[in-house]
Amino acid sequence: MHSLEDLRAGKLAGIKRLDLSCGLTKFPREIFELADSLEVLNLSGNALQHLPDDLHRLKRLRVLFGSDNRFTELPECIGQCDELQIVGFKANQIQHVPAQALPPQLRWLILTDNRITQLPEALGDCLALQKLMLAGNQLQALPASLARCERLELIRIAANQLTQLPAWLLELPSLAWLAYAGNPLCTEHEQPAVRQIPWRELHVQQQLGEGASGIIQQAHWQSPEQPDKSVALKLYKGSVTSDGSPLNEMAACIAAGNHPNLIGIEGQIIDHPQAQAGLVMHLIAPSFANLAGPPSLESCTRDIYPADLRLSLPVVLRIAQGIASVTAHLHGCGITHGDLYGHNILWEPDGTCLLGDFGAASFHPTAALGEALERIETRAFGILLGELLERCDDQGSQITVLRQLQARCVQPQIGARPRLGEVERRLQV
CATH class of the missing domain: 1.10.510.10 (Transferase(Phosphotransferase) domain 1)
Incomplete structure (x- = not known):
């Protein structure tokens, strides 16, 4: 992470990537002094609501991140950045996406966890688009023009208000990765019976990893019904991830059942002191x-x-x-x-x-x-x-x-x- 002081002192001259997260409420004009070199600008984790109209002066800019700010609209000035390919504005308060905000070479658009109800038909003119991440919004439909985006390979539309998957979506020639859980189009799925494991039987040890949807920890499981054993716990977070809802993830894990190429599930955690949802899973050998x-x-x-x-x-x-x-x-x-x-x-x-x-x-x-x-x-x-x-x-x-x-x-x-x-x-x- 860079500092505003170093930027203002000219110590960052010539850099290709700038990361600033320091409570910014206004775009620092000193960034334009990096216009001849800057390719990646990350302004996530600030309090920004606007970007300057002359953002296109950053003529080499390929990647722009503005997540975790206070934008209510995707800034139109983004669309004038001719070299911009990746735009990420996750977890803002965006309600409106103007057609003018879409850069001509857009490949990857991240608008996860906002308040968007509608997207412009102009999105279908972004023929280079490969990844579209829209989970956690209020979309009731997708622009039919997206049928023209034949390079589109990954779409995340989970946790919206969609009542159907459009026919054109299922015919996109390059689409390989699709997530749509947590929409009204998804019927209620009856969860198969799974063992309920009280939290008091689990003794947490070290953390094994952390992802967008939860934390994985090693634990010792002491149950009166069986010998003690080492297991892995996954405790799910409640927030929407780039893929969708962690609780949908847990339901799918349970419904998947047993298979030699799946990580086995021992049961579902109950009586967690913070009411966190979680699973007890087989502990994977460190050789994996x-x-x-x-x-x-x-x-x-x-x-x-x-x-x-x-x-x-x-x-x-x-x-x-x-x-x-x-x-x-x-x-x-x-x-x-x-x-x-x-x-x-x-x-x-x-x-x-x-x-x-x-x-x-x-x-x-x-x-x-x-x-x-x-x-x-x-x-x-x-x-x-x-x-x-x-x-x-x-x-x-x-x-x-x-x-x-x-x-x-x-x-x-x-x-x-x-x-x-x-x-x-x-x-x-």
């Missing part, structure tokens, strides 16, 4: 690691893998078979994962793998819609399979067959893609 890192600002929709990662064909097959199997299992439960990515897969060097992070999971609104939603997720699997094959040096007929299967999974004609059950069967041949 994330297969990839999440996308960067540059890669936008593609995971970042270790530069030196190489995989043998048997390992590629084992990962692909495991993920195809567990995703087909979820589809059979009426659930789409919504975030089928390498960074949400835990793996061991022999290819043993577990699919995690149900933050974007959604229940199928109807059985009829389920098949189209599953074939959208087939594309996500195809992208993952392609990333695995890129890191495999083996040659031969089996690799050729895998490449042909991968091409079928990512083809633009959604109805021609195989469902994951078929993919699983073909991977076992």
